[in-house]
Amino acid sequence: MKxxxxxxxxxxxxxxxxxxxxxxWGVFSxxxxxxxxxxxxxxxxxxxxxYFIGFKSLNIIVLVAFFTGMVLGLQGYYTLIxxxxxxxxxxxxxxxxxxxxxxxxxAIMLIGRAGSSISAEIGIxxxxxxxxxxxxxxxxxxxxxxxxxxxxxxxxxxxLTAIFxxxxxxxxxxxxxxxxxxSGIFFSKIQSSLLLSDVTGGFIKSFVFAFIVITxxxxxxxxxxxxxxxxxxxxxSNSTTSAVVxxxxxxxxxxxxITSFLM
Amino acid sequence: MxxxxxxxxxxxxxxxxxxxxxxxxxxxxxxxxxxxAIIGKSGGGKxxxxxxxxxxxxxxxxxxxxxxxxxxxxxxxxxxxxxxxxSYMFQNNALFDSMTVFENIALPLREKFTFAxxxxxxxxxxxxxxxxxxxxxxxxxxxISGGMQKRVALARALVTEPEIIFFDEPTTGLDPIxxxxxxxxxxxxxxxxxxxxxxxxxxxxxxxYIAHSVNILDEGRIIFSxxxxxxxxxxxxxxxxxxxxxxxxxxxxxxLSNRLALMRKIEASGLDRKSGAQLVLxxxxxxxxxxxxxxxxxxxxxxxxRNLAKFVHxxxxxxxxxxxxxxxxxxxxxxxxxxxxxQMFLNQLTRYFANLAVESYCxxxxxxxxxxxxxVSDESSAYSAIQEALATSKKYV
Numbered sequence: 001m002k003x004x005x006x007x008x009x010x011x012x013x014x015x016x017x018x019x020x021x022x023x024x025w026g027v028f029s030x031x032x033x034x035x036x037x038x039x040x041x042x043x044x045x046x047x048x049x050x051y052f053i054g055f056k057s058l059n060i061i062v063l064v065a066f067f068t069g070m071v072l073g074l075q076g077y078y079t080l081i082x083x084x085x086x087x088x089x090x091x092x093x094x095x096x097x098x099x100x101x102x103x104x105x106x107a108i109m110l111i112g113r114a115g116s117s118i119s120a121e122i123g124i125x126x127x128x129x130x131x132x133x134x135x136x137x138x139x140x141x142x143x144x145x146x147x148x149x150x151x152x153x154x155x156x157x158x159x160l161t162a163i164f165x166x167x168x169x170x171x172x173x174x175x176x177x178x179x180x181x182x183s184g185i186f187f188s189k190i191q192s193s194l195l196l197s198d199v200t201g202g203f204i205k206s207f208v209f210a211f212i213v214i215t216x217x218x219x220x221x222x223x224x225x226x227x228x229x230x231x232x233x234x235x236x237s238n239s240t241t242s243a244v245v246x247x248x249x250x251x252x253x254x255x256x257x258i259t260s261f262l263m
Numbered sequence: 264m265x266x267x268x269x270x271x272x273x274x275x276x277x278x279x280x281x282x283x284x285x286x287x288x289x290x291x292x293x294x295x296x297x298x299x300a301i302i303g304k305s306g307g308g309k310x311x312x313x314x315x316x317x318x319x320x321x322x323x324x325x326x327x328x329x330x331x332x333x334x335x336x337x338x339x340x341x342x343x344x345x346x347x348x349x350s351y352m353f354q355n356n357a358l359f360d361s362m363t364v365f366e367n368i369a370l371p372l373r374e375k376f377t378f379a380x381x382x383x384x385x386x387x388x389x390x391x392x393x394x395x396x397x398x399x400x401x402x403x404x405x406x407i408s409g410g411m412q413k414r415v416a417l418a419r420a421l422v423t424e425p426e427i428i429f430f431d432e433p434t435t436g437l438d439p440i441x442x443x444x445x446x447x448x449x450x451x452x453x454x455x456x457x458x459x460x461x462x463x464x465x466x467x468x469x470x471x472y473i474a475h476s477v478n479i480l481d482e483g484r485i486i487f488s489x490x491x492x493x494x495x496x497x498x499x500x501x502x503x504x505x506x507x508x509x510x511x512x513x514x515x516x517x518x519l520s521n522r523l524a525l526m527r528k529i530e531a532s533g534l535d536r537k538s539g540a541q542l543v544l545x546x547x548x549x550x551x552x553x554x555x556x557x558x559x560x561x562x563x564x565x566x567x568x569r570n571l572a573k574f575v576h577x578x579x580x581x582x583x584x585x586x587x588x589x590x591x592x593x594x595x596x597x598x599x600x601x602x603x604x605x606q607m608f609l610n611q612l613t614r615y616f617a618n619l620a621v622e623s624y625c626x627x628x629x630x631x632x633x634x635x636x637x638x639v640s641d642e643s644s645a646y647s648a649i650q651e652a653l654a655t656s657k658k659y660v
Contacts, residue, residue, distance in 0.1 A: 125359075133357035136317050138346035139374045 029215040035147030049152030053114045065164040069171020090186035091193040093172030102165040107209035111247045115217035119243035122221030123236035146218045157210035201262045217243040270295040276325035287483035298460045303480035309463045350425035356416040358404040390418040430462040517572040520586030528584045529645035542639040546652040547593040550631040
């Protein structure tokens with residue numbers, strides 16, 4: 001009888017854990033968003049976070065974008081040539097990047113580059129009592145640590161997505177130049193087929209992804225001490241892993257949901 | 264509010280972490296403008312208790328009353344005002360490793376107040392100079408030593424000139440000279456600024472010289488609360504560990520009981536009324552030992568007592584006890600039915616002090632040895648039994 005009851009009990013406990021975490025994340029994110037009212041005082045920190053999240057990620061974004069564009073160009077060319085539609089390569093590359101791959105890959109690159117780092121940084125601040133020190137100074141740690149990062153990421157993610165899209169299209173163009181002599185049609189087709197709604201959709205996604213990635217990364221680091229199974233350095237390591245995995249999963253889920261609304 | 268009323272009152276605070284009880288109804292009063300010390304064993308919940316006051320931990324049960332208002336009835340804004348009056352120096356310093364020493368000290372001023380940039384710089388520089396941190400002002404905490412980090416944390420705690428400062432082990436990790444400097448600085452700042460200080464520490468007896476009241480936290484409860492003088496004069500054996508903790512290593516090394524343990528053993532022995540058994544008590548008075556300690560050093564005196572203790576343990580029966588009644592009086596006590604025990608003890612000790620090396624040592628350091636012994640009646644208290652034995656003392660060296 002005990003064994004039979006153990007399974008629903010376990011499921012119940014897991015469900016309660018998920019609900020509790022979701023609630024805590026919601027309150028945490030809302031508190032951080034409300035901190036935007038103190039934006040003037042946070043300007044130096046926001047500028048630093050823009051530099052850290054945005055500028056320092058630029059190299060990797062450009063590199064990944066260029067090769068993604070090239071691969072899209074390559075794959076697209078060999079697919080489209082079967083239907084004698086290689087002239088549509090520019091549209092295929094541009095639409096794939098602007099609507100889908102640009103925001104998603106930018107978000108995933110930033111999860112690896114900035115999200116993990118932010119989670120580890122806040123986690124270490126938690127275990128070394130730096131966050132408690134802020135509390136004792138009557139400084140709201142969420143406002144002080146998380147709000148600037150949210151504002152910075154809401155600025156950086158769309159900009160980096162735009163750079164990703166442009167460099168990716170250039171990568172696709174480079175592929176088409178290597179493979180075909182009719183490269184001039186690449187940009188003319190993009191100009192005639194790419195709509196503003198495609199670009200807007202991509203930017204909506206990048207805003208949502210920015211919020212998801214930064215709040216989850218900060219949340220996992222901030223509550224490192226609540227991790228029952230590990231503490232100290234191991235706790236920070238687990239928080240960082242958790243931040244990366246959860247951010248990736250929720251970005252992909254959000255991507256599907258937003259796409260279904262935008263279609 | 265009446266000035267006699269404590270500024271902060273903790274009433275029956277209980278707290279458990281993952282089912283492990285850390286505090287079990289701790290009650291503590293912190294008086295205005297006084298230095299309150301909290302001592303206790305490591306991991307005993309001292310920091311946890313104090314963190315309740317600053318709001319870092321919420322109690323499972325109990326109440327905290329600040330300036331006459333209970334936390335449970337206090338609005339968030341009022342609690343925020345309390346935090347603004349307080350400062351907390353963390354045990355592990357909690358310095359921001361992404362900020363320089365200067366920025367760390369300036370942080371509370373920048374975040375809590377609206378001072379002009381120049382005023383902040385002046386205040387920070389003043390603290391940096393007072394704590395001799397000028398050379399490291401532009402370094403990061405990881406680039407400086409643990410002792411310096413401690414001083415930076417202290418500077419950060421003092422920079423806002425708060426009304427109440429919580430010092431969580433402010434001298435841990437510091438060398439003895441710096442320890443004294445930190446306590447002396449807290450004392451002088453207290454004299455000058457008249458703040459209320461709560462110090463968690465293991466530095467006994469140093470803390471007794473600056474604290475107005477001492478609280479001992481043991482097993483999650485405050486077992487003593489009073490002045491350092493009252494603590495020192497207390498005959499409660501449970502408090503001995505805390506007041507004479509620094510002497511316990513010597514007790515361990517020599518195998519001799521301390522005064523309280525010795526008295527308890529003698530009294531327990533007296534209560535044990537076995538038929539025909541009697542309590543034999545021998546005293547060895549080392550006249551001049553205090554002078555040796557004061558002028559020639561504790562280590563020299565300790566080496567002598569350690570050798571004497573080793574010899575005493577070589578002939579002492581297993582159920583007998585030996586201990587230092589004072590720094591100059593060694594007491595041997597044994598309950599026995601053998602009437603020759605007293606004489607055996609006296610003979611052994613006489614033989615020891617007749618040893619040429621011991622005798623020349625005593626002459627060299629102007630030590631006089633008097634040995635006394637008696638058979639004590641069961642009705643005597645330990646104290647009077649020792650006095651009785653001392654009265655029979657004869658000079659041997």
